[in-house]
Amino acid sequence: MDSSPKLICPEVPCIVQVQPAKNPGSKGRIIKNAKINLGRNQFRDVILLITSQNSEVCSFTLNAVKVHKNFIHEGKATILLINESLMISNAPPRSLQLFVKTLTFKVALQAKKTPIASRCRLLATKLNLTEEISPLTSKDIAALSNKVGTETTPTRKKGQPLKQLNTQENCNRIEAIKKRRLEMNNGGMSPQSQARASLKRFLSPHQLTEEQKNVLTIVLSGKSIFFTGSAGTGKSYLLRRIVGSLPPDATFVTASTGIAACHIDGTTLHSFAGIGSGKATLEQCLELARRPTLIKQWKSVKHLIIDEVSMVDGDFFEKLEVVARKTRDTDLPFGGIQLILCGDFLQLPPVVRRGETRRYAFQTAAWENSVSKIVELKQVHRQADKEFIKILSQIRSGRCSSESAARLKSTAKQTIEKDGIIPTILCTHTDDVEHINMRSLDKLPGTPTVFKAVDSDPYLTKQLDQLTSVPSTLCLKIGSQIMLMKNLDISRGLVNGARGVIVGFEKGGIIVNFACGVKENIFRERYVVKCSNTLVTRTQLPIRLAWAFSIHKSQGMTLDCVEVTLGRAFEAGQAYVALSRAKSLNSLRVLDFSTECVRADAVVLAFYRDIFQDFY
CATH class of the missing domain: 2.30.29.30 (Pleckstrin-homology domain (PH domain)/Phosphotyrosine-binding domain (PTB))
Incomplete structure (x- = not known):
């Protein structure tokens, strides 16, 4: 075959x-x-x-x-x-x-x-x-790539006769020259092998596992679905495939947070809905949604994608469902819109004010009436280390055996620095992140080079800070620890979350040594987001300072080398999100681990156990 x-x-x-x-x-x-x-x-x-x-x-x-x-x-x-x-x-x-x-x-x-x-x-x-038409094969690509080599004529020294080569010798000589050229240009690969590799590279990002194919099939059938899974099971990757498989004019891509929306080239759910924070009364929310531009938008929706739905407040989700029905003049659940929901309720929960009761989206009647299919992705892609996968599985469900705790504590003394790249400290509080990054930058010699973002609307700078993954101002020095915030070249490891250190400055950009072994010139990239029903852009270097990073901002990312401090962990799922950013135990350092910081919400555990019979 x-x-x-x-x-x-x-x-x-x-x-x-x-x-x-x-x-x-x-x-x-x-x-x-x-x-x-x-x-x-x-x-x-x-x-x-x-x-x-x-x-x-x-x-x-x-x-x-x-x-x-x-x-x-x-x-x-x-x-x-x-x-x-x-x-x-x-x-x-x-x-x-x-x-x-x-x-x-x-x-x-x-x-x-x-x-x-x-x-x-x-x-x-x-x-x-x-x-x-027949399928496109590597043979087809090779046929276009296989260029005939330049004919080579034997040379002679002045005054001496030309050396005659027999046919076989001549063929062998030409073949040897062709082979050397291929080795210089293509790493020793023949045009056929190069074409096969080229087609494989193009196709491999599009290959789905059987469980991912199942989700895509359900989506394309028109059913509303919630798909979940532990960290690293390819939820965001699958979501991008789903987005690419639906007609753009009727598909709206949203997420509960600005960072999550940026990862999938979408907008925030709040910005899409047009009802503000959703804290107003239902009547006031409906009044806001009845503006002509919003009515037109709501009526054009056929597929609504919500990433990190686990962080969507239940009350907001319920109001959203009513707004969908009223603006679309129908009594169908969610106004007849197909919902494509993604997230893990055992990761970070909805943010609530002190004294407020937390309510998840799955606890609402809107969820019960709208979501017809629930699927769990089980195959982990981020981590290959079975021991680490087992530890993370325990922590996700709020458990941690003495063996797992001892193994995590043993990472405290391991050296994970490499080629001038030090691990990113994941912090529970944003004030700690700012303090560590500024203090570390100040310790480096020299004057910082400042890169200011170019925003299409300067009045929306604060909103763009929330909606994009890059800041309006970057102060950088040689030696700055940075994190790439955009996929630039997946095949070379230049992906969202890739760690690096600045080794020089280029006109309009920076030179970075990445942990994956690549040295690359990085220049400004354009980010396009929807803000107040208008497309706005930010042009900035696709990086952030990365001596420290918040656990909230790291959700959904894979990091090359991570240092985790959980002494101030205060939220269910926080320890799990932080630890699961690492690819392996060898790229992780846990400084102050205690089983007390491992927590999972009992309400979520009950929900998962009810729908998934084999759940822990």
């Missing part, structure tokens, strides 16, 4: 606007509820097919093609043909990305083949035969 990677071209639901090339100003023909696919006609030409319930099948031969894909992450692309341009919108971004990649390679492969003569085409029997 062939186990080499293959990319099967998906059928992509979308809106297509077909515009004549000779009249670019015209509106052209708009095909709603369309589906696009690739196929081949009787002459083996690659063709693009558009099907729709309300119109005939349209087909376009893809000979000379140019694709604009700057907004592919928004589900948009433009395909320029000789006589038409096809503007695609509201497509599931991931499906569109796979479609465009297949199209690009298949058309390039077609261009390498000898075309069928026009006369043969005219004389051929007219048959409207169409067949599906």
Whole structure:
């Protein structure tokens, strides 16, 4: 059985606007509820097919093609043909990305083949035969990458005859030269191996485990779902896949906190809802939600994604459900919106004021009436150390054996510093974080270099501090311990949470040695968030100082080296979140561990045990 990677071209639901090339100003023909696919006609030409319930099948031969894909992450692309341009919108971004990649390679492969003569085409029997396009394989990519080496001629010394090489010697010599070139350029990989690795790299981020596929299948069936799991089971990763599989125009991506929203390129649930903090009366919340822009937004929602739903207050969740029904003029639960909820109620709980009673979203009638499926992800991806996974499993449920406690305490003296990178101290209180970072920066020699964020609206700086993961002002020196706050290059380890130390400054940027062994120039990145129903941007270096970091801000992240101090732990789930940020016991140092800091909310434990029969 062939186990080499293959990319099967998906059928992509979308809106297509077909515009004549000779009249670019015209509106052209708009095909709603369309589906696009690739196929081949009787002459083996690659063709693009558009099907729709309300119109005939349209087909376009893809000979000379140019694709604009700057907004592919928004589900948009433009395909320029000789006589038409096809503007695609509201497509599931991931499906569109796979479609465009297949199209690009298949058309390039077609261009390498000898075309069928026009006369043969005219004389051929007219048959409207169409067949599906074959999957894209590493062999296809290798065919485009396999360039013929430059021919090498034997040399001779002045005054001496040219040395004659027999055919076999000549072939061997040329092959040896080709091999050396490959070793220099591709690490010794042949074009076929390089292509296979390239396709595998592209496909591997898109591979899901069986339990993750199950969740995606439920989502695509239209059912409302809550999926949970311990830290490191791939909840955020799966959520991004879900976002990429749904039409953008009707999908709203939210999270309970600004940091969590930033991780999934969404907005906060409070900002989306438009009812402020939700502390006002229901009547006042409804009044706020009835503003024209919000009514329009609520009516356009088909899929509402809420990450870290475990931190959403139950009263707010209940008001949200009423607002959804009233603004959409329907009595269906949550106004008929599909809910896609993600989080772990055994991690950080909703923040409540002193004296207030905590109420989780799952304790409400709104949850009971709206959520039809609950799934637990069990496969841990972050940690491979079975001993550590077992310890974390205990702590998640509020337990800690004497053996586990002793093992955690034994990490207090281990050295986890490496190449000038020291572990990030995870703190329970933000005032401790600020104090440690500023004190450590002051100890470094020299004057700090200041990087100020460029905000599209300076009046929204405070809101952008809450909605993005990067600060408005960064004061940095050589030797500053930093953390990367954005995925820049996953294959090289430059991911959200990667630790590093600044070793130099570049014009407009910094030079960082990362714990993963990569030395990289880091420049400003653009963050786009929704604030008060308006898109605003912040352009800043994608880093934060990382001598210390708050446990709350670290939720959802994987850290290279961590030092945990739990002496002031005050919240259920806090110890678990802090400890589970580490990849292994070897990258973790626990300074003041006590079993007293290990706590899990009894209400949450009862909820999980009720729905998951094998839960602890």
